[in-house]
Amino acid sequence: MRSRRACRDDRGAVTAELVLGIPVLLGVVVGLVWLLAVGAAQVRAVDAARETARAAARGEDRSVALAAGRRVLPEGVVELSEDGEQVTAVASARIDPPGGLFDALAGITVRAEAHALREPDLGSAP
Template identity: 55%
Template sequence: MCSACSAWGERRRARGGQRRRERAGDRGAVTAELALALPVLLALTTGLVWLLAVGVAQVRTVDAAREAARALARGDDAGEALALGERVAPDGVRLTVARSGERVVVRARGRVRGPGGLFGSIPGATLQAEAVAIAEEEGGGP
């Protein structure tokens, strides 16, 4: 082998060694980045799931107020109408009834707790809904 060829081979091996050492310094960087990003992704997912649960509870609260107001407007017994609304409502929601002339107003109010656990610092959410119905005339029909 000629001396120029062996010198070229030595330089090539030396450069390859530098590249390997540079890459070796980056080893584990992806693992470290993932270890930092994973808790953030977990917190974000937990927050989104909790917000979805609050949204579902709010819809159920609106439905409960509407069902109770509709039943009262039909002339159903107040106890039965409130029981119907409470079956639809999420746990902890209270229904109140007010009448003003022929109008029946049902208000629903409750609270959803925060996610708890590691996320205990997130406060709960207040749920509110109001439904108004016009009382039907008794004995009216086609």
């Protein structure tokens, strides 16, 4: 008799655990998706800095080089500096959390820097 009563007391325990577990699992999934978005933004920042530096090193106009970087990272900032024979491009972007419980987290800023030496002007060679 006692064992039947024990079984009846445990009824609904799985439902309660499931109700508590699903939101936690959903939060973990949303957090992982956000981290994937941050990783993808970092890759785009690296590509934007590299494209900007390469275009400037080839002798492209400054606005053309910056436009090349902004095409790769439209939500970010691309800067270009020149120091003699070396050009440096810096690309950065801020990735905000997805919202909800993650609003308490600060956004993450991804940043990439690329350097390139100016290529010689082959058009003026005899």
